[in-house]
Amino acid sequence: AQKVTQAQTEISVVEKEDVTLDCVYETRDTTYYLFWYKQPPSGELVFLIRRNSFDEQNEISGRYSWNFQKSTSSFNFTITASQVVDSAVYFCALSVLYGNNRLAFGKGNQVVVIP
Amino acid sequence: DVKVTQSSRYLVKRTGEKVFLECVQDMDHENMFWYRQDPGLGLRLIYFSYDVKMKEKGDIPEGYSVSREKKERFSLILESASTNQTSMYLCASNQRSYSAKNIQYFGAGTRLSVL
Numbered sequence: 001a002q003k004v005t006q007a008q009t010e011i012s013v014v015e016k017e018d019v020t021l022d023c024v025y026e027t028r029d030t031t032y033y034l035f036w037y038k039q040p041p042s043g044e045l046v047f048l049i050r051r052n053s054f055d056e057q058n059e060i061s062g063r064y065s066w067n068f069q070k071s072t073s074s075f076n077f078t079i080t081a082s083q084v085v086d087s088a089v090y091f092c093a094l095s096v097l098y099g100n101n102r103l104a105f106g107k108g109n110q111v112v113v114i115p
Numbered sequence: 116d117v118k119v120t121q122s123s124r125y126l127v128k129r130t131g132e133k134v135f136l137e138c139v140q141d142m143d144h145e146n147m148f149w150y151r152q153d154p155g156l157g158l159r160l161i162y163f164s165y166d167v168k169m170k171e172k173g174d175i176p177e178g179y180s181v182s183r184e185k186k187e188r189f190s191l192i193l194e195s196a197s198t199n200q201t202s203m204y205l206c207a208s209n210q211r212s213y214s215a216k217n218i219q220y221f222g223a224g225t226r227l228s229v230l
Contacts, residue, residue, distance in 0.1 A: 043124075043205075052216060095216075097213075101146050101219075102163065103160075105157045105158040107156060
């Protein structure tokens with residue numbers, strides 16, 4: 001079975017600070033994908049980023065960056081220079097090759113950006 | 116753009132009522148999913164469907180059933196609503212894939228209160 005752990009529940013930062021969200025996953029599969037989703041107060045989950053298990057290259061996309069390390073089963077996500085619009089719940093999720101396209105979600109991180 | 120539409124944003128029902136939550140997607144996706152979101156528990160999969168009239172139980176199917184008569188529509192049914200089914204319900208869809216990579220697209224959610 002797959003498991004995703006997001007240890008932090010609520011994180012408060014002052015605007016323009018960086019915020020890093022931790023995600024640790026468990027799976028026995030060697031082929032899998034990791035995702036980050038954002039859920040603003042409106043409720044709809046919005047896809048942010050995806051990374052497959054064979055690509056550990058870390059990237060930056062605008063103010064978002066991620067750090068994928070298979071050795072520690074971690075897929076951490078950073079928002080640089082946070083803005084009030086970044087206030088949301090962020091979910092890490094995992095899908096595996098033979099998992100019927102199911103996603104296993106972490107419990108989410110509530111990010112509050114204080115102006 | 117992919118659009119997943121849930122028929123109601125807010126719903127208030129009485130204990131024992133039969134409740135229908137409707138979800139429609141416009142991208143010809145084979146897979147559709149129903150999740151329940153509760154504080155501190157993240158998203159939990161109730162049921163999913165990989166084709167018309169096909170369904171599989173998720174992690175918490177008890178007290179729920181589903182119907183998929185048309186490809187674009189996936190209904191979640193609470194046969195006899197109970198107060199512990201008060202929650203946020205999210206519908207999602209994606210293309211069937213034999214890898215694990217396909218992004219799930221979500222509706223805005225239905226916040227159900229059972230009194």
